Amino acid sequence: MPRPHREIPSQRLPASRAQSPAATAKKPRSLWWGMLITVVGWLLLAYPIVLLALVSTVFVSGPLDGQVTASGIALGVLGYIGTLAMLAFPPLLGFAVMARRRTPWLVAILTGVLTLAAFLYLTAEWLVPLG
Template identity: 60%
Template sequence: MPRPHREIPSQRLAASVAQSAASPKPHRPPWLGIVIAIVGWALLAYPAIILGLVSFIIMTGASDTGTTAPAIALGILGFLATLAMLAFPLLLGLAVKARRRSLWIAACLTGVVTIGACIYLAVEWFIPLGSL
């Protein structure tokens, strides 16, 4: 004898989709992302201000007699690195809070640029190796 219609499982949803919808991931508190962003901005405030000033000085040619195309390009790269320093803590806080792959990718990319900018500042401006 065939089974009644109400006992036949639905063919519309796959079993894995139905099971994953039943157990959602626990949410992280929003204050965690806020704390990460504020601490990150506090740590990167000084290097970001210094890099912005250095980029402005290089771009305007205040340290030399004139402005050249490489100096303008280096200044623009410095300003882009400064923007990455401002965006990195916020993106990291959002990635920790929301657990989305796109936010993690953006946070990693801006983090790499931020680390590169901090190394550039430390090696080229804070500890000039040419004067040793």
């Protein structure tokens, strides 16, 4: 009885790619690496996260007279997005280090770019002028 088609190796692929991907996959790193990266990242970003959340709330709520502008709401929403990116970046980076796959790294880099943008905005607009 002939073998099923899915068990026959491809003649077009090199021998290394025709092997099963489970045999060539890298072993994932320890869970402790991901936890360490997450905790250290949250400790480093704790103050900017709280400060950006407060600044965004002030933008969205508006001044005391009750006039809220569209630009204030837009800045507040962008601040909230930056705050969420700062919260999500350390665990996503820890997972990417543990998993050793491309997709978690792409997601971690995307949130890292948003975190860096939010941190630079917070530093340039709020921390440097106050100092």
